[in-house]
Amino acid sequence: MNGVVEGLQSFLALGPTVILPVAIFLIGVAFGQSVGKAFRSGLIIGVAFVGIFLVVDLLVSNLGPAANAMVERFGIQLNVIDVGWPGSASMAWASPIAAFIIPVALLVNILMLITKTTKTMNVDIWNFWHFTFTGAMVYTISGSIFQGILAAVIFQIICLKIADWTAPMLRDYFDLPGISIATGSTVAYAPLGIPLVKLVQKIPGVKNWNADPETIQKRFGVFGESIFMGLILGIGLGLLAGYPIGQVIQTGMAMAGVMVLMPRMVKILMEGLTPVSESARAFLSKRFGDRDIYIGLDAAVAIGHPSVISTALILVPITVALAVILPGNAVLPFGDLATIPFIVAFIVGAARGNIVHSVIVGTIMIALTLYMATDLAQIQTQMAIDGHFKMPEGTNLVSSLDQAGNMINYVVYKFFAIFN
Template sequence: MQGVIEFLQAFLDLGATVILPIAIFLLGLFFGQKPGKAFRSGLTIGVAFVGIFLVIDLLVNNLGPAAQGMVERFGISLTVIDVGWPAAAAISWASPIAAFVIPLGLLVNVIMLLTKTTKTMNVDIWNFWHFTFMGAMVYALTGSLIQGLIAAIMFEIICLKIADWTQPMVEKYYDLPGISVATGSTVSYAILGIPLVKLLQRIPGVNKLNADPDTIQKRFGIFGDPIFMGLILGAGLGLLAGYNVGDVIEIGMAMAAVMVLMPRMVKILMEGLMPVSESAREFLQKRFGDRDIFIGLDAAVLIGHPAVISTALILVPITVLLAVILPGNALLPFGDLATIPFIVAYIVGAARGNIIHSIIVGSIVIALSLYMATDIAAFHTQMAIDADFNMPEGASQISSIDQGGNLINYVLFKIFALFN
């Protein structure tokens, strides 16, 4: 068993830049593409994801220190440390349940496609770790492998159904035809985020507030261009963090680069994906009639939109402020501040890029996430100890916004806790 887990871990450690091209190449062959064409599609998608993750690293490597600077500058002291999604992923793959989740998850997806209970073919295997974390939590709670696997599959099914539900938005707003997103850390915020956006848009006065990238660009001319928005928002974060002039300019340039480069990487991704998508459609129409099948990808394909990055950058200091002022919150946001673009992607899409509405709803769901992560901190900490995770120096408890504050994860965990 340990050997299987180690093999899976080694495979997943290759990351999306290797796993996705292999998956796309095999899909292309399955759907009747010539090997050369299928290989080129896979290779192009791999190159695109290399670019996407380089830009994400640029975002993370600048946001992390800025957030830490804000925390230190304002003397914030909370007892639970947000260790971020990398720690949650490491904890999940240390669980004995990990070896079963990928094959079982793929099997469930195929069964759901055959039974027409989903339209999403989720090739984002790397992000199966979200299902694994859910299963690992329930396994740690109950000691039952069966209950842990049931929890993981329940999480997967919910993610696939939300991916189907949100696919029209992904296609129309993000201009990604034939693509859906079932990433656990993104779909969780769709459940409350999308209805809250719709509610907000019906409130007189508030529904008139609008600041999408196009409106900003029309009003401010060249200074409303995404590259300038990135520069201004990045520099603003640097000032809040107490940076010197040089560092303020540096983080401003980094955020400007993110605004410009991410959409271009997504275009390269679509260049590789469209031939496979067309082959899949032709293959399925011949066998199942006029039926839509969507290819499930990492939520990274959504976060390049200027409205997503703008909303996320503004929400970083808001999240830190919420952590301080919310009564009963004990989580110090840190590790997952850089994942805020993933958190708000569906919210921004539902708001059709309205940054004001996205910030309001984003603040609400992040506030709830802080409370959930605080509530589950003791259990999250025990899981980390059991997995021999190296606790941050001086931390008595850990949690994460990504998984500890994940609504689907939290509700499922509470349901299993109720019956055990």
């Protein structure tokens, strides 16, 4: 079993820039593309994700330290440390159930496609760690591999159904036709976040508060373009972090770069994905009649929209403030502050880019996330101990906004906790 887990971890260590092109190549061939065309599609998608993750790294490497500097600057002391998604993922893959999740998840996805219970073919294998985390959490309290796998499958099915539901939003607002997102850290905010957006947009007065990139650009001209929005918000974040002026400007330039570069990387992605999507539709139409098929990709393809980045940058200091003022919260936001763009992507899409409405709903959702992460801190800490995770110095309790604060994970875990 250890050999299987080690082999799995080695495969996953290759990262999405290798795993996704291989998956796309195999899918293209399976759906009737020539080997040459399928290889080209996979290669272009791999190159696109190299670019996307370079830009994501630019975002995270600037946003994360600035957010953490803000926490330290204001001297916030809470007794549960948010270890972020990297820590949570390593705990998930260290679980005894990890070796089973990828083959089981792929089988479940295929069965759901055959039975027409999903339209999403999820090739985002790296992010199966979200399913694994839920399964590992249930395994920790039950000691049952069967219960752990069942919990992971339930999480997966919910993610696939939400991916189907939100795919039209990706097409219409994010200009990503034929794509869906089943990434656990993003879809978890849809079931409550989208209805809350609709509610906010019906509140008298509030419904008229509009600040989407198009409106901002009309009002401020060239200074309302996304590149300037990134610069201004990045500078604001640097100032809150207490950076010297040079570093403040560097942070602003980095955020301006993210605003401009990410949409261009996504265009390259679509160049590679479109032929595969067309082949998949043609193949399925011949055998199952006319039906939509979505390719499930990493949520990184959606976070480059200017409204998503703008909303996330505004929510970073709000998240830190919420951690201090919310009664009963014990989690110090840290590792996952840089993943807020992933958290708010569907909220922003539902709000049609209205940054004001997105921030209002995002604030509510992050408040709930902090409470859930606080409640599950003990069980995630036990997972860390069982997986020999190196705890942050001076820390007795760990949690994460990404997964312990994930609403789907929370509900699935609480269901299984009733019986254990």
